[in-house]
Amino acid sequence: MNTATMTPSEIRRLIRDGRITGPTAGMCAGYAQANLVVLPKELAYDFLLFAQRNPKSCPLLEVSDTGERLLNTIAKGADIATDIPLYRIYRDGNLEQETTDISEYWRGDFVSFLIGCSFSFEAALLEADIPVRHIEEGCNVPMYRTNIPCTPAGIFHGNMVVSMRPIPMELIPRSILITGEMPRVHGFPVHIGSPERIGIHNLGQPDYGDMVTVRDGEVPVFWPCGVTPQNVVMESRPPFAITHAPGHMFITDIKNTLLKY
């Protein structure tokens, strides 16, 4: 089956039925994918405020009603407890287990936060013939913890995580303009060229994902990353939280192009 040309609702059904349990990169070309954070209502205000104060790393696409598994805006009727291929369950900030279905963990006080994903702007970069190295090399994007503090809110605090793409020098302005048009999926880069200035001391050793080749004439460019909220949730150690597993995203009904407007 060609998952790139299937509709989001077709793919979500296969995920719900347990027939897709792997990463979602490349599925449903043209449609936005989203990061997930689920928290109990008593922590939801702090996290919603954290996202408002850190829109570059935590651009919210939808926040569910309390206890409501079905989404309303980015994928009407999708079930957040079953429609992601792989989830992670955290207690006190520690990863406890991974599971393909969180129905049995669902509680009436859960709130789901869906956060934009840079998969959307990568499609736009490729469209403009700007290379996306980890796609070329068939691996995960390299991600790094930085020394850039997020603005804290309530119990939530931590530094920004960034994703890195090596960009040919002459294409940097265009890559900034293209990603800058899409603030709901992280927008323009947070840093260009000097990893050590943002606390990254070994570019060859990403904290998440895989290293990619940086070629002669290319500069490492760093974008705010959707792993930031997961990282913040882990650092802030809430009693209970659920996220998606990295790369195993929620596929929305929203076309990437519409995220600009």
Next chain:
Amino acid sequence: MNTATMTPSEIRRLIRDGRITGPTAGMCAGYAQANLVVLPKELAYDFLLFAQRNPKSCPLLEVSDTGERLLNTIAKGADIATDIPLYRIYRDGNLEQETTDISEYWRGDFVSFLIGCSFSFEAALLEADIPVRHIEEGCNVPMYRTNIPCTPAGIFHGNMVVSMRPIPMELIPRSILITGEMPRVHGFPVHIGSPERIGIHNLGQPDYGDMVTVRDGEVPVFWPCGVTPQNVVMESRPPFAITHAPGHMFITDIKNTLLKY
């Protein structure tokens, strides 16, 4: 004194000292102004969620910490209880009084929401020689209740309020592009040309503000308006709320241009 060329902190000091108590239109050219809603913490989650779900009418520029009078982001150290020329106090959705200082009403459970204002994009329209009729005619912008429902959140619900500017037909595309660049101050129009389609049956009788002349060859263009959150607060009848008085805005340290990025 020339309030257009003074700095935001100079003007805020005059406001704090009670020497400016009138509307702020035209003050501190180039700097963004903001709408205010103050609510007790127990209603803050619902309102923050309402704003997240209705970013066109309620674009948040800053949300204070609970009980904190001093702002941190859009005007570091400004006192939200004294630095607005005129406030409105509502009980159960009813306007109870207006006052120039809310210090004596301040409570440790208050949260302040600062919301973007279309004054910012009006400066950009004028810069591009697009007429802004209510500025030409020296009156308030006409505002109307519509039949466009906001997405509800918790106790908060209500229809969108829009502001209207008559735009010469040939300048409509440019006015859309300019305002579309500034989503944090309401962004592109929500409707163009047929007031009755959005529930406005008498263009000559705005629900707020003043009527302006619509000339031959001009079309009424409607933008989401910062009065929406006030209107929603009134319709939803929270036990207690404070807002700014219309036109008497909070002047931020943020340049309008920076709202684009």
